[in-house]
Amino acid sequence: MKQSIIRKIINGKATLLIILILIVLLITYIRMPNSFTKGNAQQILSNLCFYGMFGVGVAMLLMGGGFDFATSAHATISTLVFYKVLQWIPGIPWGIAAIISIIAGALCGGVNAFLSQGIKLMPFIATIGMSSVWSGLAQWATRGQFKSINNPGFSAITAKCIGKTPIPWLFLFVIAVVVAYSVVLKWTRFGRSVLVCGGNPAAARLAGLNPDKIKSILYINNGILAAVGGLIWSSQQKMYNPTGLTSLMPEMTSLTAAMLGGVSFMGGSGTLGSAFMGIVLITTLSYALQTMQLPLWFTTLVNGLLLVIALTIDSFASKKIRKNMATAGIVMPGMR
Amino acid sequence: MELEQKAAQTVEKKVRTLEFKNISKAFPGVQALDDVSFTAVGGKVLALLGENGAGKSTLLKILSGDIPCDEGQILLDGEPLALTSPNKAINLGISVIYQERQLIPSMSVMENIFLGALPVRSGFVSYKELKAQTQAIIDEFGLPIDPTVPVAALSIAHQQMVEIMKAYRRNSPVIAFDEPTAPLTDKEIDILFGLIKRLKEEGKIIIYVSHRMKEIFQITDEIVVLKDGKFVTKLNTSETNEQELIKAMVGRDIGDTYANLSRNDKYGDVVLEVNNLTTYAVHDVSFKLRKGEVIGLAGLVGAGRTEVVRAIFGADPIISGEIKLEGKPVKFKTPRDAINAGIALCPEDRKEQGLILWAPITHNVSLPVLKKLKKFLFLDAKAEDDLTLGAIQQYSIKTPTLDKKVLELSGGNQQKVILGRWTSKLVTTKVLILDEPTKGIDVGTKAEIYQMVCDFAKQGIGVIFISSELTEVINVADTIYVMHNGRITGSVKREEATEENVLALAMLE
Numbered sequence: 107m108k109q110s111i112i113r114k115i116i117n118g119k120a121t122l123l124i125i126l127i128l129i130v131l132l133i134t135y136i137r138m139p140n141s142f143t144k145g146n147a148q149q150i151l152s153n154l155c156f157y158g159m160f161g162v163g164v165a166m167l168l169m170g171g172g173f174d175f176a177t178s179a180h181a182t183i184s185t186l187v188f189y190k191v192l193q194w195i196p197g198i199p200w201g202i203a204a205i206i207s208i209i210a211g212a213l214c215g216g217v218n219a220f221l222s223q224g225i226k227l228m229p230f231i232a233t234i235g236m237s238s239v240w241s242g243l244a245q246w247a248t249r250g251q252f253k254s255i256n257n258p259g260f261s262a263i264t265a266k267c268i269g270k271t272p273i274p275w276l277f278l279f280v281i282a283v284v285v286a287y288s289v290v291l292k293w294t295r296f297g298r299s300v301l302v303c304g305g306n307p308a309a310a311r312l313a314g315l316n317p318d319k320i321k322s323i324l325y326i327n328n329g330i331l332a333a334v335g336g337l338i339w340s341s342q343q344k345m346y347n348p349t350g351l352t353s354l355m356p357e358m359t360s361l362t363a364a365m366l367g368g369v370s371f372m373g374g375s376g377t378l379g380s381a382f383m384g385i386v387l388i389t390t391l392s393y394a395l396q397t398m399q400l401p402l403w404f405t406t407l408v409n410g411l412l413l414v415i416a417l418t419i420d421s422f423a424s425k426k427i428r429k430n431m432a433t434a435g436i437v438m439p440g441m442r
Numbered sequence: 443m444e445l446e447q448k449a450a451q452t453v454e455k456k457v458r459t460l461e462f463k464n465i466s467k468a469f470p471g472v473q474a475l476d477d478v479s480f481t482a483v484g485g486k487v488l489a490l491l492g493e494n495g496a497g498k499s500t501l502l503k504i505l506s507g508d509i510p511c512d513e514g515q516i517l518l519d520g521e522p523l524a525l526t527s528p529n530k531a532i533n534l535g536i537s538v539i540y541q542e543r544q545l546i547p548s549m550s551v552m553e554n555i556f557l558g559a560l561p562v563r564s565g566f567v568s569y570k571e572l573k574a575q576t577q578a579i580i581d582e583f584g585l586p587i588d589p590t591v592p593v594a595a596l597s598i599a600h601q602q603m604v605e606i607m608k609a610y611r612r613n614s615p616v617i618a619f620d621e622p623t624a625p626l627t628d629k630e631i632d633i634l635f636g637l638i639k640r641l642k643e644e645g646k647i648i649i650y651v652s653h654r655m656k657e658i659f660q661i662t663d664e665i666v667v668l669k670d671g672k673f674v675t676k677l678n679t680s681e682t683n684e685q686e687l688i689k690a691m692v693g694r695d696i697g698d699t700y701a702n703l704s705r706n707d708k709y710g711d712v713v714l715e716v717n718n719l720t721t722y723a724v725h726d727v728s729f730k731l732r733k734g735e736v737i738g739l740a741g742l743v744g745a746g747r748t749e750v751v752r753a754i755f756g757a758d759p760i761i762s763g764e765i766k767l768e769g770k771p772v773k774f775k776t777p778r779d780a781i782n783a784g785i786a787l788c789p790e791d792r793k794e795q796g797l798i799l800w801a802p803i804t805h806n807v808s809l810p811v812l813k814k815l816k817k818f819l820f821l822d823a824k825a826e827d828d829l830t831l832g833a834i835q836q837y838s839i840k841t842p843t844l845d846k847k848v849l850e851l852s853g854g855n856q857q858k859v860i861l862g863r864w865t866s867k868l869v870t871t872k873v874l875i876l877d878e879p880t881k882g883i884d885v886g887t888k889a890e891i892y893q894m895v896c897d898f899a900k901q902g903i904g905v906i907f908i909s910s911e912l913t914e915v916i917n918v919a920d921t922i923y924v925m926h927n928g929r930i931t932g933s934v935k936r937e938e939a940t941e942e943n944v945l946a947l948a949m950l951e
Contacts, residue, residue, distance in 0.1 A: 301805070305800060306795075306797065306798045308794060309798055312795055312796070313781075314778040314781040315809070316776070
């Protein structure tokens with residue numbers, strides 16, 4: 107009986123998350139009926155756009171058996187590149203600057219791919235180190251100063267809504283990204299390879315796949331999506347902020363969300379849909395806590411609790427697999 | 443002088459005994475130990491002898507508190523021991539010295555020897571005393587080891603000596619050695635045996651596990667033979683000989699399973715030729731495999747069989763030597779290259795290296811042929827299902843649905859999933875390598891797998907069959923190559939193969 111409840115929780119991830127989201131909304135409504143405004147809705151959706159981009163990259167990487175602590179640092183570097191390009195080449199269309207910035211994000215991801223798959227450093231430690239390196243550079247570049255980015259076209263991408271609804275156009279783009287990655291994951295050879303290599307890299311290699319290559323692609327992909335996320339943030343804030351992103355730590359939010367959505371920390375399982383529902387839950391929850399004017403430390407505490415809960419659920423889910431492994435040598439993704 | 447007195451004292455004391463009483467231990471699919479009982483006595487060296495899988499290491503693991511036994515108990519001097527953890531076992535006076543040394547390489551010899559019992563003076567470790575005490579032990583053993591150097595700086599042999607000194611310092615009445623001589627040179631073995639004799643004279647209970655016959659006759663006083671987890675016999679070393687021991691290790695009934703196999707008797711051209719293959723683990727390995735032939739690689743665990751096939755498959759780097767596939771020299775950098783050329787490997791440990799456990803059967807079957815399952819940008823789910831269905835029907839895999847997770851299947855069915863992966867219509871397998879395909883599988887399915895091996899041969903596939911079960915390998919394979927210490931020590935045709943002559947080659951000195 108007890109086991110079946112646990113199993114239900116594990117299996118019905120998306121459903122459960124939707125129920126939780128509704129509960130959060132309900133409690134907020136009971137406590138603060140006036141908070142259901144168009145402005146608040148738009149704010150939540152904007153936050154979703156930002157976290158959603160990070161969430162996809164992080165979840166993909168997790169499924170492939172990796173994790174990148176430097177994700178927000180990649181985003182910071184990308185926004186720095188964006189700001190610098192706009193500054194150096196006056197009149198350059200922001201779109202081109204954005205593309206250059208995304209390439210920078212890809213390169214940042216590539217560095218971590220090289221460290222973890224190329225020379226086989228322990229990804230957990232290596233990416234923490236690189237996070238610090240990039241953050242240091244990002245602060246040095248503007249001597250720790252915020253720099254405003256005044257580009258009406260660029261600011262509009264996050265501000266414009268569909269007609270009179272509170273839904274930003276950008277939100278549709280983010281949904282499209284989630285859908286596209288879901289399709290790749292479920293129906294393409296690459297997606298299959300991600301799950302297989304994350305699930306058991308040794309077996310995947312002996313069956314002719316190249317786990318190092320797959321994981322490298324995922325690190326680079328994570329860098330690209332982090333860059334896009336960083337751009338969204340810069341567009342919302344209208345500035346380059348050398349420390350803002352790293353203090354927000356969207357990769358940790360994404361990690362929690364992905365794991366709440368059933369992406370295993372051991373790699374090899376999960377869907378992007380439920381990972382995204384995890385993002386929706388966390389974003390809604392922390393915005394609700396803010397509107398209820400609960401102090402910031404409370405939000406921090408709740409986020410931490412969520413991560414531990416998600417990890418606990420994951421550990422329950424993988425217990426069975428662990429039992430099934432003949433030798434007890436299961437390694438964390440960051441260790442292999 | 444002092445030692446002699448000590449020895450005299452121990453003789454006066456009651457002889458200590460270590461009794462194994464009705465020990466049983468089951469792992470999923472295998473009864474590793476089945477009601478094993480025997481007694482080891484102080485002042486004698488007792489050898490544990492048996493084939494691979496006879497249960498020797500399981501017994502040592504139980505003794506060292508590493509794993510619990512299902513039934514039975516171990517009694518020291520008539521008192522039952524509660525061996526719930528390795529630490530507990532050490533405190534109860536049991537030291538097991540494994541091949542992999544349990545030392546901390548970066549710490550000094552003295553710290554390792556006194557680990558957990560460092561001499562303390564007013565709250566601080568007294569290194570002076572530590573050094574003096576360690577030096578005393580080293581002198582007693584007459585070894586040229588500096589107590590202050592880190593263990594990592596010592597030779598493998600000396601590291602092992604440190605391990606023994608650690609057991610000696612703990613004053614453990616029971617010391618067990620697991621294949622201690624494997625990494626040692628002859629001279630180092632002499633030193634080791636000197637130490638063992640000295641420990642024996644002090645009345646310690648010594649258990650000695652080794653595959654080397656010569657040593658067993660040289661150092662031990664009694665021999666316990668295990669087979670398939672069961673106690674076979676206990677002999678006095680002085681009253682037995684090599685032939686008798688091998689017979690005791692092997693002797694079992696070979697049922698009709700093998701006689702009823704429908705074999706292939708027509709061989710084609712040579713499909714795989716290996717010349718002087720050398721890697722980090724194997725030396726100068728050469729053999730030829732013809733189409734439709736089944737060759738067996740026999741040998742004890744660690745003989746290098748898996749390493750040979752991994753090198754052929756492109757999974758491990760090759761130092762020198764040549765591999766020819768259908769007469770053409772080939773060099774595989776990755777398993778992918780080998781697969782493309784028509785070589786397939788069912789790896790030794792199917793859960794760790796073969797399967798994606800929490801993925802469905804379909805994903806596991808289609809793994810090497812994803813490229814061929816592409817329809818535009820996407821995977822052709824229907825073709826994948828067909829492929830899987832083919833495997834399920836061909837090997838009668840028992841599963842309610844195609845997308846059941848493989849971790850929910852039995853061991854035999856899991857193995858069939860891997861076989862299905864390599865024999866589907868989308869792969870052309872010329873050489874099929876089966877590494878321990880019957881490990882942990884029930885008797886009925888084993889027989890099915892033997893017939894499958896013969897069927898592959900009939901289709902013209904060259905099969906390399908690796909097994910630690912001697913009976914199996916000498917009855918299924920057409921030619922048996924026996925390995926020892928990374929080299930092929932001989933080959934026997936099935937008609938001439940007996941467990942005795944194969945085991946003799948496998949245990950070659």
